[in-house]
Amino acid sequence: MSHSPKAPPLATTTADLPEVEDGVLAYDTTQGKPVARVAGAWSEIAGEVFGTPTVVYDDGTAVGDTDQIQGDIPEDWKYLDTSLKGVVIGTSCTSIGDSAFTNCTGFTGSLVIPNSVTSIGASAFYGCAGLTGDLVIPDSVTTIKGVLGTGAFQFCSGFTGSLTIGNSVTIIGINAFRDCTGLTGSLVIPDSVTSIGDYAFEGCSGFNGTLTIGNSVTTIGNYAFRSCTSLTGDLVIPDSVTSIGSNAFRDTGFTGTLTIPDSVTSIGGRAFQDCSGLTGSLVIPNSVTSIGIVAFNGCSSLTNVDCYVEKSVLDVTSSLLSSGVTTIHVRSTDSTWTAGAGQTIGGKTGIEVIKDL
Helix, strand or coil: CCCCCCCCCCECCHHHCCCCCCCCEEEECCCCEEEEEECCEEEECCHHHHCCCEEEECCCCCCCCEEEECCCECCCCCCCCCCCCEEECCCCCCEECCCCCCCCCCCCECCCCCCCCCEECCCCCCCCCCECCCEEECCCCCEECEECCEECCCCCCCCCCCEEECCCCCEECCCCCCCCCCCCCCEEECCCCCEECCCCCCCCCCCCCCEEECCCCCEECCCCCCCCCCCCCCEECCCCCCEECCCCCCCCCCCCCEECCCCCCEECCCCCCCCCCCCEEEEECCCCCEECCCCCCCCCCEEEEEECCCHHHHCCCCCCCCCCCCEEEECCCCCCCCCEEEEEECCEEEEEEEECC
16 A cells, blocks of 8 residues: 555554654554654654544554554545545544545445544545444534535445534535435534535435524525435524525425525525425515526425515416415515416416405
8 A cells, every 4th residue: 555655654663663754753553652753763742732643544443554644634645545444534634635535435434523623625535435323523624615516525325323513614515415315313504604505415315304504504505405305394594594596405305384584585496396395385575586487386285475576576487386375465565466366376377366465
């Protein structure tokens, strides 16, 4: 196995480490202590100051054939290394680089991210489907990165427990947890998060509890929660949100009411398509200036809309097609609406418009 230039292989004793240039850091596994090459000799250093190295191994245990690196994990460090069986991220690490462990499909067991880490790169663990158990993002992390097509934990389908997102995370990047189908329980987006990227949780069909979106989120990206088919309960969009992306909640399993606050200005096309479990009345506040096509198509359990916007905003292509809406209440002073039964609005026929708001 090739080794990182930042540190030599792990050794059972310091005496087994090779002679290298001064300044190189290593780890004595017998004593469980970090060491440094100083004046041509290996010397013990304070682990609490420098932290432990990150170790990867290929024999199923953290002994034998291993590799290590002190400090931050660079991008592409173990990219496509399918021989590896596990990883222990050291406390000396503050950032995990882009594609650091992409498609390390041999990884098994749990993943522990220490609270020294502040940033997780795009594709850092992409395709590591053998990782299992809970996934905990510690409070030290501020950014979970992603780019179009590759997210930090995308296709990590082996996680079989809950997802905990630390309360310092501000950005959940594109594709961050896409198709992590084994994650279960409720999903809580902490108040620290301001942006949920496109496709961030798409296909996370294992979540079988409620969804809580923190009150600092301003943007919910396209396809952000699409096909989270087992989420239940009410869907409450917090009053910090201004934009709901296209397909954002399409094909989700919510079984309660939908609340859209008066901070929202745009609702993307197909945003709530086929959310057949959403029930009761829907309030569209007067802050909304655009609703995309097919936005509420297939919401078969929604029966009424209290609409505070002009007709042209709601009456777009198939916005209500195949919904259960039979009545729309509008403002009594809104001249763009005409009261009466038997109208076709958003592709849905037989709607009665009542001007009483």
